Amino acid sequence: MDKMDKFEVLKKYFGYDGFREGQELLIDGILEGQDVMGIMPTGSGKSLCYQVPALMLPGITLVISPLISLMKDQVAALNQAGIHAAFLNSSLSYNQYRKALAFAREGRYPIIYVAPERLVTEEFLDFALHAEISMVAVDEAHCVSQWGQDFRPSYLKIVEFVERLPRRPVLSAFTATATSQVREDVVGILRLENPVMVTTGYDRPNLYLGVQSPRDKYAAMRNFVERHPGQSGIVYCATRKLVEEVCGKLIRDGFRATRYHAGLGDAERRNNQDDFIYDRSLVMVATNAFGMGIDKSNVRYVVHYNMPKNLESYYQEVGRCARDGEPGECVLLYGGQDVVTNQFFIDNNQDNEELDEAARELVMARDRERLKKMTFYCFTNDCLREYVLKYFGEYHSANYCGNCCNCLQHFETTDVTETARALIGCVSACGQRYGAAVILDTVRGADTAKIRQYHMDENIYYARLSKIPVYTLRSVLNYLLMQGYLTTTDDAYAVVRLTESSREVSAGNRIVTMKLPKDKERPAEGKRSRRQVGAGVSDRGLFDTLRALRSEIAREEGVPPYLVFSDKTLEHMCVVKPKDKGEMLTVTGVGEFKFEKYGRRFLKKIAETEN
């Protein structure tokens, strides 16, 4: 492969026509011999940033990756594309390991994935010190930082390793975690020299974002799954118990569902994960233990059965949706109990035993603050995408994304000053002693034991707002909290308190307006017609035929279907309807090598279907 340029490599091996945002800058930096750091969200194509130059640089590229499953998946994908790559980690027997090293010595692999703890072992060093290492690429580079979510002490060995090499290779680092603390750590700890830094957008415009507060979560979720026949999706639940329950119900209702949580044995977890990856099971019901290291690109939807503890987790989890860039749908099913559950987890978090009392308090306060922001996400009537991007510190000018439930819902700006004054008045009249639920129950005039016990039925605001629907009251109260017209204490009770601004409202010096839904009730999800995979294809039949062929090939080769061709590739194929090799190579995701392997079978199938 002498003197192919980066575009030729991209086309020949990966079958793509162009680079995505950020990729070229990073690749060019590497090719010029500079260190680089890429901070790009999940699914944006970080692997290509080191894989393309790896195929152009003279020697070997070592890729450091924290997880065996990640390495396996990537090596499988590279082999599928006709690139010799190998991994060296503890999943190999000693003999396999020695054999792989021997091949590596012969220079068979331009790309080798290595677990960090292997780097400074005698045997590996013996190989590396005598080989030409052109680049060390550190994937999931946030693992070097103690501030990151998954600190791996073994990542600290990377520096030691690099310093022992006779010639310093180019260092490249990649992560999806962007906080400045982690960024500084990566540059400092890995000792990147004057690196080219590239940060690209956190926006995933192909993901539809939605929030619902259904009375019956299971029914809402099942309904959603039903509307996505034949498509892969993940349903995240807060607890193992709920995973068992929801998965069981889905199976009973005739869905091809499987499950994943830390309570299952290793073998079963691996099995269920494979069933999902290989499309044998379509719905994965899981706790947040599932997902790290899953590169499956055609997950079409992610449903959150419970609200996660913070937006970091939420965005990471929905990030697993639609990594192929095709449309994907992410819906969060909110319930008030979710807040309580998360509060409980925060208050009883014993994860980090090294923390002293003061540090623990600090962590708790931070976690409560994050939970609050997560809860506001479920209640805001503004663009959800903008809310998330703002949270991650990204400026986003357009406040209408057109692909979230709020942008698609008709709102009208409503004057809620009177309601706001009553709510604030109630907080004041009860001596700022109760949480949001009690305040709401009071103004709507609920007749519950708790209200009587607290004597709130004697409060002058009792039943003052009984004519306004409770979901509107809840929206207004949440808006007041979001905008700082009211606040809550930081302890577990989240007592509602007054602020400077509340006094302005009660004094009549401030008008409060907010967006409220025009329709009486939010319309059921799914009445809207959104673009679905394969829907851009006029010929749904052909799409399904090609999908069936893909499954057949995947079965024959024992690889996941998306490694044969992605959904996007199949969709494009339906549009191009190639008649020969030349036309087939214009399809996105079809490179030379894959054409040799599968091209003709697809051409034949298209010809048959078209006649």
Ligand code: ADP
């Ligand atoms: P990340 O590591 O950033 O989460 P990956 O490297 O796993 O993302 O890439 C996600 C998906 O995007 C893969 O299916 C990959 O083939 C695809 N991809 C990457 N770069 C391009 C590109 N330039 N054009 C089209 N698809 C791409």
Ligand code: MG
């Ligand atoms: Mg990656």
Ligand code: ZN
């Ligand atoms: Zn929006």
